[in-house]
Amino acid sequence: MSAPAPASNRAAGRAAPGAPPAPVNAERLRAQERAENALLAGLTVPGMLLIAALVLAPIGWLFWLSFRNPAGFTFxxxxxxxxxxxxxxxxxxxxxxxxxxxxxxxxxxxxxxxxxxxxxxxxxxxxxxxxxxxxxxxxxxxxxxxxxxxxxxxxxxxxxxxxxxxxxxxxxxxxxxxxxxxxxxxxxxxxxxxxxxxxxxxxxxxxxxxxxxxxxxxxxxxxxxxxxxxxxxxxxxxxxxxxxxxxxxxxxxxxxxxxxxxxxxxxxxxxxxxxxxxxxxxxxxxxxxxxxxxxxxxxxxxxxxxxxx
Amino acid sequence: MLSRPATQTQITHGRRLWLYVLVGLIMFFLIVPSLFVIPLSFSADRYLAFPPSGWSTRWYAAYLGAIEWRDATYVSFTAAFLTMIVSTVCGTLAAYGLHTARLRLMRLAYVAFMLPLIIPGILVAIGIYLLYAQFGLNSTMPGIVMAHSVMAIPLVVITVASSLKSYDMNQEMVARSLGASRPWAFLTVTLPQIRISVITGALLAFITSLDEVVISLFIAGGDMSTLTKRMFNALRDEIDPTIAAISTLLLLVSVLLLGAVRLLQRKSGRDT
CATH class of the missing domain: 1.10.3720.10 (MetI-like)
Structure with a gap:
């Protein structure tokens, strides 16, 4: 399974070469697309928070602990x-x-x-x-x-x-x-x-x-x-x-x-x-x-x- | 039958009979050992013997009569049910977000979602144990559910993302162009069509939580001991036939869930 978002989707928002000139509200459309992407990416936040808090943070902590003793840094x-x-x-x-x-x-x-x-x-x-x-x-x-x-x-x-x-x-x-x-x-x-x-x-x-x-x-x-x-x-x-x-x-x-x-x-x-x-x-x-x-x-x-x- | 060609290279079934026998034996090795717990659980003997000298349901009575086994079963099934809800919601949202957001970052996010599967379980377990110790979450239901959800979310993401890949997103676009909001379009158009994979993911999450051992060994104790934790400790000390009764019941749950998934997949195969 590869990462989602097929290439066709990704390219859809951009103007292809030889396409008609960009519409006058291109700037607004782009801003809207950015906002929508941010919103959609936001859907991954609850799961990501759980994984970050319960898996990534503790492992970072363990990493830190592995170099510590009461006196400070150690191998x-x-x-x-x-x-x-x-x-x-x-x-x-x-x-x-x-x-x-x-x-x-x-x-x-x-x-x-x-x-x-x-x-x-x-x-x-x-x-x-x-x-x-x-x-x-x-x-x-x-x-x-x-x-x-x-x-x-x-x-x-x-x-x-x-x-x-x-x-x-x-x-x-x-x-x-x-x-x-x-x-x-x-x-x-x-x-x-x-x-x-x-x-x-x-x-x-x-x-x-x-x-x-x-x-x-x-x-x-x-x-x-x-x-x-x-x-x-x-x-x-x-x-x-x-x-x-x-x-x-x-x-x-x-x-x-x-x-x-x-x-x-x-x-x-x-x-x-x-x-x-x-x-x-x-x-x-x-x-x-x-x-x-x-x-x-x-x-x-x-x-x-x-x-x- | 045996003289018919088996493959394009014209080898006959007869000439590779040994291969069928070998694969049969390997399948036997995969399936049969687990099934031995069923007759053992109905044994009347105090010690494990096969075939048993008589039959009884005394080990089921022992299981149902012991308050600590009953409590552990309650904890495990509650945790599995709550984990199923948390991880199905988080996982489905994440899979949808990963699929639709057109950001480069999403590739990295997908890998991040797979980390709980890649990182050795023992390391995740002691990490969560260390973290929970700071917040008093060890041996609490919310603690167990969150920890189990972390292990189940990747499986839900994989299952749902793979069905989104074969789903035509334009259908949702049509709904939205006809005036539906994005969440409404998802709920009424997309979700009904990917429901099989969502349910499959949910059942996977349930069984993941129910069978989770290593993390539970560290973070589930006292009144909040899970079935797996009690079983693990019992297995380390002595082989008590009560475990055979519990194992048979767990086997039944597995068969029911796997059967449900198969049925759903067959049904979806007919629909499309």
Whole structure:
């Protein structure tokens, strides 16, 4: 989704070259247009005020706090982040985010591919199945995984009953459980942009490729995959960025053994009331998030990332 | 069936059967785990076992009998309803303003409206917590509603803006040239035609508030604890089957809302 106000609208108020001479009241018309634009822009004020007051102002404040100690200006809060307990957290956060994103790509691509090629009615049904988890409470899904993955949970019971394993596997309160839970949450965010971009690929391209002698596999690899890249990049960024700041699933399925960046922030606020450390951690997380989005936005266009959601 | 070509490249359905099986399994992974909470919620066992040794509604009774769960449910649904109203009004106004105002600034404004989705939730949460602490807004209904609205407004803006893009603004111009004021033209001409997306946005706002966890963990406490906050704490301590009953009810709400959206979209598809 790109920014509103199509170009035709924007140009309507100005005189085109070769048009009849400006009317005598041109000045008044322009003033009126300005007034109307100001009024229309004013409609965004209530929402903008809420976002500015509740999101932008506090983040500015956190930014300020991250450079303050009782004595005044300081870099201490950032220097403390170099301590192994924090760098280890950063490493875990990136490892988990990379792993979850990679699995989401592997699982999301075939799903989006099939939905994009299905007949409209079937595609609508499949799309609803993909959207169902998005509309389901995050906590309900975490609870379901806790039930399935726990030591005497369904998965372990079944695997033991079938004789595949002797002792129950450790599936939760560790890296494995967190990964499974997060992939489950993130997968729809990969499928949606991928589907959008695959849907836009005309089947004529594939037809042309095969008429030029490409095998189905070659046509897929050389024509389809490159054309689906914008969706893939958008999905990858959305999933990766969401993973970096994710809190709920790692906190529940990780059972305290998987320490994410966001959990360090929570811990510093709730247990230590250490706002200096919490805000420094927050600023680093924000800079990483915006940095990645900016980098990719430069490559494929920012609106594509936002619009694909 | 299997020997018929599936795509333009003449690959047959049979030759890519593996792909259908794979996608089927992934769909299974997406849908089925959440559904397990339904049979569990009707279990008669004290501990989670599957299949349960007997059936009962004792966990529903436990849920309805516990005053703190009832209070939390009341808080959550009140907050969701109020959030829906606040964010639908603010979001629809904003989407209309962003769409019609011919200013360069509007591009930047659109990005600003998306910020609550982009900025990590934990950061928004501690920011609001810090702010509310100064104004005594923590653990108050207005505080919860404002915070949830901030998360819901971007979704309403996205939904409404996308339908305004395919709406022919000239219709409103006609109404105005016939003497309608701008607000009247919007209410009687434009709004009825974009109503599906406004309602969709409203339902999205409702479910966003109902399911919001991270911000609520920080700003909703005591008497004003939301359902999600109580559930989160209960899940961290022990896996109580009461949660299965609550989860089943929440699942039902999700299905009803998603069904309503689908129905609306199908209806709008027929109308146009």
């Amino acid at each position: 201490d809060h950032y220097l403390r982040l170099l301590h192994p307990s924090y760098t280890l957290t950063l490493q875990t956060t990136f490892e988990l985010s990379f792993l979850v994103t990679a699995i989401c790509i592997l699982l999301g691509y075939p799903v989006a591919y099939i939905i994009a090629q299905a007949r409209p009615r079937m595609a609508a049904v499949l799309m609803m199945l993909v959207l169902f988890p998005v509309w389901t409470s995050l906590l309900v899904r975490c609870y379901a995984w806790l039930v399935l993955l726990q030591r005497r949970g369904l998965l372990n019971t079944w695997l033991t009953d079938m004789g595949l394993i002797d002792t129950p596997l450790r599936l939760m309160h560790n890296f494995t459980g967190t990964t499974i839970g997060m992939v489950h949450i993130m997968l729809p965010f990969m499928v949606l942009p991928l589907y959008g971009s695959m849907r836009a690929i005309s089947s004529d391209y594939m037809l042309a490729a095969s008429s030029l002698g490409a095998s189905p596999a070659a046509a897929f690899r050389q024509v389809f995959v490159p054309l689906s890249l914008p969706g893939l990049v958008a999905g990858t960024i959305i999933v990766f960025v969401l993973c970096l700041g994710f809190y709920v699933t790692p906190a529940l399925l990780g059972g305290g053994r998987v320490m994410m960046w966001s959990m360090q922030i929570e811990r510093n606020v709730n247990y230590y009331s250490d706002w200096g450390a919490a805000s420094a951690l927050g600023v680093v997380l924000l800079v990483m998030t915006l940095g990645i989005m900016w980098l990719v936005g430069r490559i494929i266009g920012f609106n594509r990332i936002v619009g694909a959601r």
